[in-house]
Amino acid sequence: MKNLIPAALLVLLAACQPATEAPASADAAPPPPPAGEPTTDAAPASDLPAQPSLVVETLDDGPFDLAAMRGQWVVVNFWATWCKPCLKEIPDLSAFDAARDDVRVIGLAYEEIEPDAMREFLAKYPAGYPIAILDVYNPPADFETPRGLPMTYLVAPDGTVAKKFLGPITSKELAEAIDGAPAAG
Numbered sequence: 001m002k003n004l005i006p007a008a009l010l011v012l013l014a015a016c017q018p019a020t021e022a023p024a025s026a027d028a029a030p031p032p033p034p035a036g037e038p039t040t041d042a043a044p045a046s047d048l049p050a051q052p053s054l055v056v057e058t059l060d061d062g063p064f065d066l067a068a069m070r071g072q073w074v075v076v077n078f079w080a081t082w083c084k085p086c087l088k089e090i091p092d093l094s095a096f097d098a099a100r101d102d103v104r105v106i107g108l109a110y111e112e113i114e115p116d117a118m119r120e121f122l123a124k125y126p127a128g129y130p131i132a133i134l135d136v137y138n139p140p141a142d143f144e145t146p147r148g149l150p151m152t153y154l155v156a157p158d159g160t161v162a163k164k165f166l167g168p169i170t171s172k173e174l175a176e177a178i179d180g181a182p183a184a185g
Contacts, residue, residue, distance in 0.1 A: 052142030094128030096171035
């Protein structure tokens with residue numbers, strides 16, 4: 001019975017990991033939270049810059065440069081088409097992006113997919129924000145490589161990472177994080 005619990009946990013953890021990643025081992029970092037229970041970190045990992053850079057070519061909206069977004073909150077959402085919790089976030093993130101003038105959302109598709117296939121997917125699951133397809137073998141250096149999806153960073157108007165969420169996130173939780181952030185001085 002004791003051996004069944006770790007094995008079952010590994011099967012569950014592999015569900016929302018990119019196909020290019022191996023399932024977590026018992027000696028690996030703690031597992032991602034169950035759906036609906038995101039974890040948060042108040043600061044980026046110590047070896048990452050306090051003000052990450054991110055310049056990506058989006059699918060249909062041209063280049064996206066995180067530095068050009070200073071003065072606004074930016075939601076950087078790592079996701080994939082095969083990740084069910086990720087798909088559930090798309091309409092909520094779209095509405096959040098549309099409803100707030102002080103927030104921009106960027107979706108970073110963390111998977112191997114051709115642009116035309118992504119466009120077909122987005123015709124069925126429209127996102128109201130720019131989407132970029134990342135190279136899973138060369139992800140953005142200023143962000144941690146996702147160990148599970150979805151993974152979302154809330155970048156403050158000064159360009160620093162205010163919070164990191166591993167697991168599904170809602171617009172309500174993002175709004176609470178923004179409203180609870182210290183005022184810029």
